[in-house]
Amino acid sequence: MPPIRNNSAYTRENQEGRLLLAIQALENNKVLTVRHAASIFEVPESTLRTRRRGVTERATTRANSYKLTESEEKSLENWIISMDDRGVAPRHELVRDMANLLLSQRDQAPPQVVGKNWVTNYIKRTPELDSRYSRRRDYQRALYEDPKLIQQWFNLVKKVICTNGIHQDDIYNFDETGFAMGLCSTAKVVTRTGYYGRRAKIQPGNREWVTAIEAISAGGWALPPMIIFKSKTYNAAWFSSQVDYPHNWPIEISDNGWTTNEIGLRWLQNHFIPLTTSRTKGKWRLLILDGHGSYMTAQFD
Known part of the structure; x- marks a missing residue:
């Protein structure tokens, strides 16, 4: 049995139809006054005046409670x-x-x-969207064992480049790399006879982590890296004239020597954009990055 619609729905639709006819009659000068039109088409005069001012029916109007337009x-x-x-x-x-x-x-x-x-x-309320659980997958396994996934990624990059007409020199890839200060490397050492094989070298126990954010274009031009130290305050000795380091390398600090949302955003706004703007050959630049949480923010995107 089909659902039974209540009378209020019929009444509202019927009235809206008569309101439209009344407005058309007024616009075509078939009726001279709003009061006369309301009487002829049996609609409230106040509602007819409101509709003529452009106010739409409440049932078809977006609710005021919506935060976004x-x-x-x-x-x-x-x-x-x-x-x-x-x-x-x-x-x-x-x-x-x-x-x-x-x-x-x-x-x-x-x-x-x-x-x-x-x-x-x-x-x-958005039919095109859905919410579901993501599937956790090891990055290296996806990288080395799934050719279809790799090809899909390259197809996506090609599509973006072709759709936007991006020049090769305007394509950049950036990533971060970390290293421990004071980490011992393999070296030839002098030891007493009687030992066979390689001698172990004791690592210092107070190594601190340092991160470098690096970027390079498809044309081969590399941006100066950004260095992130583990610290709560900047050390004046870092900027001393006696320290031999390139002064176009920006220095940042964080509690653990890793990048943060704020540092990632500053790298984009204060480092990448200013340095690449004058070198841009086309209308768009493409920045390729991984899914690190510091770059998956609303402000960065």
């Missing part, structure tokens, strides 16, 4: 799909951060933020 939600949807195409589908927290970033662009003090369940509700 329709265009903002569409932009967010396109960004999520773009991230998914790149093989780094964003987590709920990252989607929430991007939504808050969109809200922060408005001139409101304090800026609005979305709620704890906003992402879940947003996905439910």
Whole structure:
């Protein structure tokens, strides 16, 4: 048995139809006054005046409770799909951060933020999106044992390059590498006779980790690396004239000597963009990176 629609739905649709006829009659000068048109088409005069001012029916109007506008939600949807195409589908927290970033662009003090369940509700009302668990997979296994995955990645890179007409010299790859200060290397040593094989060399127990962020273009030009030390404050001795290091290498600090969200963003804004802008040959630059958490932020993307 088909569902029974209540009378209010029929009444609302019927009234909306009569309101449209009344507006058309007024615009075509078939009826001279709003009061007369409301009487002829049996619609409330106040509602007819409201419709003529461009106010739409409440049932078809987007609720005021939505934090983002329709265009903002569409932009967010396109960004999520773009991230998914790149093989780094964003987590709920990252989607929430991007939504808050969109809200922060408005001139409101304090800026609005979305709620704890906003992402879940947003996905439910967006047919093109879905939420599912990602599959954990070892990176090296995917790299060396799955040719299809490798080919898909190269196809994606080729598609991006061809679609945007990116010049070879405007393609950059960057990554970070770490090393322990004071790490012993293999070397020839002098020891007493009677030992066979290689002598063990004791590693110092207080090694500190240092990270370098490096980038190079497909044309072979390399950016100066950014060096990240483990420290809470900058050491004046690092910048002494007696220290022999290239002064175009920016120095950052973090609690553990690793990169952070803030450092990654500063590398992009204060290092990569200024150094590559004058060298750009086309309209777009392509920056290829891995899925490290420091770069998978709303601000970096």
